[in-house]
Amino acid sequence: MTKTVRIFEICFLKFICHLKFEIWNFYSIFHKIALPLALLLMLAGCGNEKSKSSFSEYTAIGAATTNPLIAAGFRITEGAHEQLLEIFNPADTLHPVARFYLVDSTHSANKYPDGITIEVPVKRMVCLSATHLSLLDALDKMETLVGVAGADYVVSGKFKEWLANGKIKEIGIAGQYHLENLLELVPQIVMVSPQAGQAFEPITNAGLTVVPNGDFMENNPLGRAEWIKMMGALTGAEKRSISIFDSISKSYNHLKEIAANATHRPTVLAGKQYGGFWNLPGGKSYVAQLLHDAGAEYLWSNDVNTGSLMLDFETVYNRGLGADYWRMLVYTDTTFTYDLLAREDERYRNFEAFRNKQVLVCNTKLTTYFQQGLLQPHILLADYIHIFHPDLLPDHQNVYYHLMP
Numbered sequence: 001m002t003k004t005v006r007i008f009e010i011c012f013l014k015f016i017c018h019l020k021f022e023i024w025n026f027y028s029i030f031h032k033i034a035l036p037l038a039l040l041l042m043l044a045g046c047g048n049e050k051s052k053s054s055f056s057e058y059t060a061i062g063a064a065t066t067n068p069l070i071a072a073g074f075r076i077t078e079g080a081h082e083q084l085l086e087i088f089n090p091a092d093t094l095h096p097v098a099r100f101y102l103v104d105s106t107h108s109a110n111k112y113p114d115g116i117t118i119e120v121p122v123k124r125m126v127c128l129s130a131t132h133l134s135l136l137d138a139l140d141k142m143e144t145l146v147g148v149a150g151a152d153y154v155v156s157g158k159f160k161e162w163l164a165n166g167k168i169k170e171i172g173i174a175g176q177y178h179l180e181n182l183l184e185l186v187p188q189i190v191m192v193s194p195q196a197g198q199a200f201e202p203i204t205n206a207g208l209t210v211v212p213n214g215d216f217m218e219n220n221p222l223g224r225a226e227w228i229k230m231m232g233a234l235t236g237a238e239k240r241s242i243s244i245f246d247s248i249s250k251s252y253n254h255l256k257e258i259a260a261n262a263t264h265r266p267t268v269l270a271g272k273q274y275g276g277f278w279n280l281p282g283g284k285s286y287v288a289q290l291l292h293d294a295g296a297e298y299l300w301s302n303d304v305n306t307g308s309l310m311l312d313f314e315t316v317y318n319r320g321l322g323a324d325y326w327r328m329l330v331y332t333d334t335t336f337t338y339d340l341l342a343r344e345d346e347r348y349r350n351f352e353a354f355r356n357k358q359v360l361v362c363n364t365k366l367t368t369y370f371q372q373g374l375l376q377p378h379i380l381l382a383d384y385i386h387i388f389h390p391d392l393l394p395d396h397q398n399v400y401y402h403l404m405p
Contacts, residue, residue: 070249071226073214076233081107083233084115087212090219098212102233116209121236122188128177129193132213133159134372135231138244144235147171147185179206189234219286219306221293221377222249228375244375251378252293255385255393259295262389266324268296269316269353273345277310290377291327294384295392299323317347325388326353327401331365337405359404360387367400 067076072090076083082103086096099115108119126147127133136142142158149172151163162168171181179202182190189211190203200210211234215227225248232241268291271280281287282305283298291298299319303309320326330336341359342349353359362369373380376399383401386393 068223068226068229068245070220071215071218071223071229073217073223074227074230076229082110083120085118085230085233087214090214090217100209100211118189118209118211118234120234122234124185124187125234126171126182126185126187126190128172128190129213131193131216131370131374132191132231134368134375135228136235138228138375139232139235139237139240141231141235141237143167146187147182149173149177177203179203182208215374219284219289221286221290221380222252224286225249225375225377248375248378252381255378255381256293258392259293259381259385259389262295262392265295265297266388267322268298268388269320269323269326269351270298270300270328271308272328272341272348273313276313278313278316280309280311280316282307282309287327290380290384294381294388296325296384296388313345313347317350321350322352324353324356324358326351326359327361328359329362329364329369332363333365335405336361336363341404357403360384360401361404362400362402369400373400 068074072093073088075086075088075093075096077086082101085100085102087098087100088096099112101110101112101115101117102120103110103117105119108117111117122144124146125136125144127136127145128149130148130150133142133145133148136145137158142162145168147169149170151159151168151170159168163170169181169185171177171185182203183206187208189209190200191211191213192200193216194212194214203210213227213230215224218224218227226245228241228245229238232238269280270287270291271278273279280300281298283300283303284306285308288298288301292301300309332340338354338357338359341354348354364370367373379399380401382393382396383398386396386398387401387403
């Protein structure tokens, strides 16, 4: 097995973990930090405690509007001198797993018995997932970032320059962190993507504030992009974040309407074999939704899973052999070709999409798919439409997905 293939396999597993949130319980991640969080809240209660302690009481004062419009994993409620930011498991939007009160410097002494106070705008932030950098970049708030884990996955030239000159420090790899290096940066918050096997107790025990970002758990492409509003609220760029999301939403829905005019919906197979199993998106997943909105018929659209599936080759072979198109992600320094694909398994040559040169690929090493794709669902959608229905978007220049040469 070549070094390139090993690297690709590691990255592909990371991608699968991001999609497959049903294999772990969102609550269990935060139960691990419940004790240190409770201690922080107990200490907070000794200060200038406010009376608005529950969400129902908070909204009862006529305080405002609930954000967001589509995303299910967070909510922002306006108060007289603060914003209440709540983080949810998208499957249960009644019981927040974390609550933060965002206040400016004139009210930073305020303490709340049911949440943690964060002074905004945040000036020093560490991100344990490189995927969150695109949110800061879009908001023109990259100077807020002082540390990141997984710098090797970032394609951005600006980021690499800042990393080289020391403006940003690498404190770990792929979500794992070195606590000593993290503490040296003295961040106001540490933003994390909760994953199975990760532990945040050392961070909270050290007195730092952990802010979970569950954007990858959203099944709606626009829902994922809408997490920019949370980043906007934290960094003092809320108006800009709302404007950016509104623009993304309008573009996406316009493209969706264009695709709805397609006279034919081609069938699409996704993923490929890895480690003896075929990894592919579930029927209610983010990818499945994109394919549907692009005017295609995903072969597993009737599946009820919101994450990814691991099926045996024969099951996929029997259903996917005659698919019109075949979509996949790869991670390689070189151009991925049909010959390279066939070397992985000669049976791939039997698929109709392979024979008809209808395999569409996104090379995640040479594109910013993992960094910017989250915030560009409209571009992902346009790429799909241009491939499936080229007559509907004849002038579009594909950014992420291309038909394999």
